[in-house]
Amino acid sequence: MGARAIIAGDGALPGLLAAAGPALIVRLEGMPGGTDGADIVARLERLGALFSDLQGAGVTEVCFAGAMRRVAVEAEALDAVTRDLLPRLTKAMGQGDDALLRDIVAIFEGQGFTIRGAHELRPDLVAPEGAIAGIPRPEGDAARARGVLAALGPLDVGQAAVAAGGQMLGIETLQGTDAMLRFVGRTAPGSGGVLVKRAKPGQDLRVDMPVIGPDTVLLAADAGLSGIEVQAGHVLLVDPDAVCASCAARGLALWAVP
Amino acid sequence: MGARAIIAGDGALPGLLAAAGPALIVRLEGMPGGTDGADIVARLERLGALFSDLQGAGVTEVCFAGAMRRVAVEAEALDAVTRDLLPRLTKAMGQGDDALLRDIVAIFEGQGFTIRGAHELRPDLVAPEGAIAGIPRPEGDAARARGVLAALGPLDVGQAAVAAGGQMLGIETLQGTDAMLRFVGRTAPGSGGVLVKRAKPGQDLRVDMPVIGPDTVLLAADAGLSGIEVQAGHVLLVDPDAVCASCAARGLALWAVP
CATH class of the missing domain: 3.40.50.20 (Rossmann fold)
Structure with missing residues (x-):
């Protein structure tokens, strides 16, 4: 080799x-x-x-x-x-x-x-299915954001979106997840919404795998969100211990679904 | 009566x-x-x-x-x-x-x-098809934003979106068009992109018609955009003279397509 x-x-x-x-x-x-x-x-x-x-x-x-x-x-x-x-x-x-x-x-x-x-x-960094930190939030907002990402994926747009109370508060564009979270925090503070991050259908995981880090968790908390849902097997936690520690410190739930 | x-x-x-x-x-x-x-x-x-x-x-x-x-x-x-x-x-x-x-x-x-x-x-406020102010921009970015809105419309999301150089810079969420334009200006200044605003397919024009006003034009100019495309017959200009004056003052093009 x-x-x-x-x-x-x-x-x-x-x-x-x-x-x-x-x-x-x-x-x-x-x-x-x-x-x-x-x-x-x-x-x-x-x-x-x-x-x-x-x-x-x-x-x-x-x-x-x-x-x-x-x-x-x-x-x-x-x-x-x-x-x-x-x-x-x-x-x-x-x-x-x-x-x-x-x-x-x-x-x-x-x-x-x-x-x-x-x-x-590093397969140990890949989000496993199920609860990763805290208790997963009720399905509504995550499903709403997932629906939006599913509609946009074929257009090579949208790795992430935020929904709260059935309404969309943020849809990721070129500027990335962090910029979207700052926008949500500035324009819709305290919503208690959910961030969903998933791979786009055309995304080659070998070179472009979606990532959640401790900074993502802190930005989501600052934006007033209550949870993060990622796609099991398709999102990297960088690194898992630091991500879970941030979730615990800020009271955010993190879970993964197929 | x-x-x-x-x-x-x-x-x-x-x-x-x-x-x-x-x-x-x-x-x-x-x-x-x-x-x-x-x-x-x-x-x-x-x-x-x-x-x-x-x-x-x-x-x-x-x-x-x-x-x-x-x-x-x-x-x-x-x-x-x-x-x-x-x-x-x-x-x-x-x-x-x-x-x-x-x-x-x-x-x-x-x-x-x-x-x-x-x-x-007030049918005189409805955007007519064709050039309204300045010279319409080349098709690429407007078509890209239109594609995103078409994908989202069935989900009752997205009256407006911004694209530049083939990339999406903003997709409207609950916070509205103005908040999206401020986000684009803050995170991707000077892009020269295009704002597209259209009615969603399920939108009842009798009670909820998309609107462009002189403030929209100023915010788009502040965000560094070069043009605005609206849906002919489905977007109100409030009011047309003030909108055209703002376009002329800030060098923005405004046009409507079916």
Whole structure:
């Protein structure tokens, strides 16, 4: 078996995956999380150089982990491999995040790398079905938010939504779950509602698994929510002990359903 | 023909409708817009008294106009008519705004009143198809937002949404269009995106027609948007001259499609 590389974005997840076994840490310039402590510092414009570095180091397994964001590409810095890939990447970019990530996975697979999901390296972080912290809230609001996410998923929109008293208070857009929770707290404080977070049907869990961390719990509590429902087997808890401690400290329930 | 009553909420619309012909102005205690200048001040808890007052004044036509909100009902203040209606109103309330308004319409119709829509009294306020101010923006972002609204409409969610560069930046929830626009401005400034506002498929235009006013235009401009698309024939401009003046002042385009 060859070596493993973790292409690391922001947050605690890259560190938790590195604990699963030896791995080279790759960080991309311009991405959140910075490049400190990286074994390889790469640039989006020089994917050819990254592939060579990885292959030279005997890497056969690649794992994407942590939050990334779209960054502008400098045309004059492109290497030949990236220049050739640019038309297909640009096209995928226009079709949404799911399409872009599917294409990036296909490009890495085309170079001979096996993509390993965070949930494969750390199955202990995956939300198990049932009550995780506190007592699950009555079904109404969670079902309402789930219905909205089910309607939006085919459009590659909406990993998360908030409902309270049968009404929708927040639907996640590009700005992410945290921004939505701050909006709910500012505009509908003290609602006692429920946050639901699930994978979109087209989401490739190997490279883009929804995540709940202790910060999510604190933001949900600050927004006046009473509970969080996640999709069992499809959402990572980063990390489970800290998430449960935050739930206990703030009186939030956390549970997972299929 | 009998007299007309306008059940008035907040904003400029009640005044614009009153200009369409003689009408009694009814205001409900506790609703936004206050009770100043009302011919009849009513309470939600005393619908029986309101029906008597209207019938005594020879009212046969009722028009709902302006923003209302859900208010808590004081149980001890209920008259017999409202007490009898409460179970069905409570049930409808749990099914969303569209269901609640449909039920209120049915109750007024059951009392012999004809419901007249704002668009019937002031057809000159209804958005006509085509360019209204400036030059319509290219189709992409408007189509993206329209797709999201089409998916959500059957769930009685989403009169408005914002897309930019193929990505969703805002989806309206209970807090309304203005709150969504402030969120977009705060979290994704300068996007150049497009606001789309349309009626939901189940929305009864006689009592709940989507509205764009000059304030909407200013908020959209502050949020860094470049245009607004509304549904022709299904959105009111309150009022058209002021809306167009705001568009011109802030360089926003406004157009309507079927």
